[in-house]
Amino acid sequence: MKFTHEKIEINVGLMMFLTMLAIGIGGLVEIVPLFYIKDTIEKVEGVRPYTPLEQRGRDIYTREGCYLCHSQMIRPFRDEAMRYGHYSLAAESQYDHPFQWGSKRTGPDLARVGGKYNNQWHVQHLIAPRSVVPESIMPNYPWLLKNDLDYSDMADRMRALKAVGVPYSETEAEYQANVEQFGQEAADKFNIHTAEETLLAEAQANDFDGDPTRVTEMDALVAYLQVLGTMVDFSKYDEGYFAEFR
């Protein structure tokens, strides 16, 4: 019997079935391997969840829509490496929910902005970008310095992230696992029960916004910006090492 497309076109049930089949195969082939291919996330030292203050800064980053203009993904191209530094690793955004890779750059990529400029610059630049970079088209964010940081729900925010896989600790066993993996000092910061104290202590110890008397949204955002891309020490690895994960 000769096959004609008419058979499919005049039979809605068959058409629907075949359409789903085609989409299903395409989807499964693209998505399912990601659950099984273990090698995609590079085995590197240093990547850790964000501290409460950094995480709160990250929330402000998403709230203000920074991702609309700034990507956090340095691609393995020569021009990007020369401008931004080592290309981004999958491991570096394993605790990011949601990730901030982005697909459009109106401003520069921020994946490795941590440590590049000092805190004062960030504060000045966020309040009034054109006062330091005259050709900038970034909007002013003066309220970051005026708004006191609301960290009353920090524990709940950490619980939400824990639910999607970030290893913040609630039980003693989870805490001990974090001590094992990240060390005592870091594990203390990932303890959900002391979230507010940890956040306050970090803001006061570092004074990111230049005003030691208050904990502002600026403190949190600058703390976040200053840690971006700084967790992995690339001098420890050979150039070819990361290619093994591809």
Place this chain on the structure above:
Amino acid sequence: MADQQQTHGNAVQTTGHAWDGDLQEFNNPLPTWWLWTFYATIVFALVYWILYPAWPIGNSFTKGINTITFESNGEQVTTHWNTRSLFIKEMQSGEQALKQQAYLQKVNDASYEQIQNDPEMMGFVNAKAKSLFGDNCAACHGIGGAPAMVGLFPNLSDDAWLWGGKVDQIEQTIASGRHGFMPAFGATFSDQQLDQVANYVLSLSGAIAADPAKVAAGQKIFQGETGGCYYCHTKQATGMASVGSANLTDAIWTVADVPGAGSDEEKIARVRSVIEKGVQRTMPAWKDRLSAADIKLLTVYVHGLGGGQ
């Protein structure tokens, strides 16, 4: 409708069904060019699957027969085709990379003096370091080394060097960073004393028509143990490169925006505010972010911006 059917009627078949009495659907075959393009994409996919990583199998995937060879740790490494290996290879032996490496090698082997006396090397330095400066330094120090605002970041295009303007000092500044610090005197000095010291400091460069009585009193605080300003700024008030203290006797102001002030009162207020609040400025260390060669290029470039020493 009837006319149209007539014109096509003999050439093209319809599906044979009429809706609403006269609505019919043509049953054209696919255009040949379209059909062959479709077959070509299938052939392309087959070739692609053979050459490049493509199909998932269990917890691995088909690697494809294409390979890339690059150098890692002194050894030749061959991997299946992937963007990271391709990138490493391009950084090592791409056309642009090789061109640049030849120059970088030359600059790396030369002394600062040799570089500065060689027009060809300087041409390379100025081209490459200009983009390095733009990517890394200009956000604070401004394009060409002139910051958009006075106060937070030193101007590199003038002749004043807080931490020294010799090449080795500039290199040290870039590689290891600096921490500029002046204590706040707001709690130590009375209002009157702040005013007197500000008057004295401004009189040193003749920036204002200062009140001689205040200047004399300010000088006593500055040069005596009450203020002890001379520890860092020196007795001559010309500053010390080892601690990054400013020269107060020239017309260049790096923290208080004196030239931008309209009146003498405003100038005094601005200098007074610096004495009251102190200075906390940091320059990040770049040695973990930039290569030694890049720092060398930037050193020569910055040295040239404002007339290095």
